[in-house]
Amino acid sequence: MIVEAKNLVAGYGQRVLIRNLSFSIPSPAFVAIVGHNGAGKTTFFRAFQGKISYQGQLLVQNHDLRHLPDAPAKGLVAYLPQKNVINFPIKVHDLVVMGLFRKKRFFENYSAEDYMLAAHTLEQLQLLHLIDHDFTTLSGGEQQLVWLAQLMLQDASINLLDEPTQQLDVYYKNQVFALLQDWVTQQQKTVLCITHDLYNLIPLQGYLLNLSKPEPILEKISRETVLENQAFLESGRQPVV
Numbered sequence: 001m002i003v004e005a006k007n008l009v010a011g012y013g014q015r016v017l018i019r020n021l022s023f024s025i026p027s028p029a030f031v032a033i034v035g036h037n038g039a040g041k042t043t044f045f046r047a048f049q050g051k052i053s054y055q056g057q058l059l060v061q062n063h064d065l066r067h068l069p070d071a072p073a074k075g076l077v078a079y080l081p082q083k084n085v086i087n088f089p090i091k092v093h094d095l096v097v098m099g100l101f102r103k104k105r106f107f108e109n110y111s112a113e114d115y116m117l118a119a120h121t122l123e124q125l126q127l128l129h130l131i132d133h134d135f136t137t138l139s140g141g142e143q144q145l146v147w148l149a150q151l152m153l154q155d156a157s158i159n160l161l162d163e164p165t166q167q168l169d170v171y172y173k174n175q176v177f178a179l180l181q182d183w184v185t186q187q188q189k190t191v192l193c194i195t196h197d198l199y200n201l202i203p204l205q206g207y208l209l210n211l212s213k214p215e216p217i218l219e220k221i222s223r224e225t226v227l228e229n230q231a232f233l234e235s236g237r238q239p240v241v
């Protein structure tokens, strides 16, 4: 999937957060989107999903996303928000299997095979022991992993993940980044991942996009680029205008 931004400008009213952003991801890739709080990372995802208006273009395989309003329904784009709240009891297995909603007709029940797929995804994330638990009783990190399992089951080509490792312990942070990397190399997924965990990026292959820089560009991930961006972010932030 070729994903491109051409002269993208987005924000809220007078407040422009993304100024003239252009990049091209030529093939399935992992892209870490980094930047200070409020830099416009989630805003960029909102534009990508057509939830806010923007100037310029966002293109997938040379098609303007504005002309693909059913991209999520067609399995082109899936989104994992930063926070997802559920306040009724539901088993982990029942929540994860809903990742298959695209393949179901309205009111069609999930089959035993669907539940097996959900269990397999939970196994990949080392969560099988939670399969029958009530989701609302899980820890914040466990809940985050369950949402990730549901997203993986959606099997979309382009995946927008908003801080998927935010609440995870150090072990799971590494596991999840490695899994996302495998997802790209083994299943040709494109993963755009907002993160503040820059040090975890060092072993990965892919790109980094720092939306706090005056002219953000795709930088190839390496030890040097990660450390340079970490130092850039630590050195200070632009005043909010």
Ligand SMILES: Nc1ncnc2c1ncn2[C@@H]1O[C@H](COP(=O)(O)OP(=O)(O)OP(=O)(O)O)[C@@H](O)[C@H]1O
Residues within 6 Å of the ligand: 012, 017, 035, 036, 037, 038, 039, 040, 041, 042, 043, 044
């Ligand atoms: N609907 C809105 N109307 C006006 N301003 C908004 C709206 N949504 C977000 N903002 C502002 O836009 C700025 C960028 O928000 P955004 O959520 O894109 O930041 P972010 O880079 O994802 O930050 P974080 O790392 O804290 O999640 C913030 O200052 C926020 O207050």
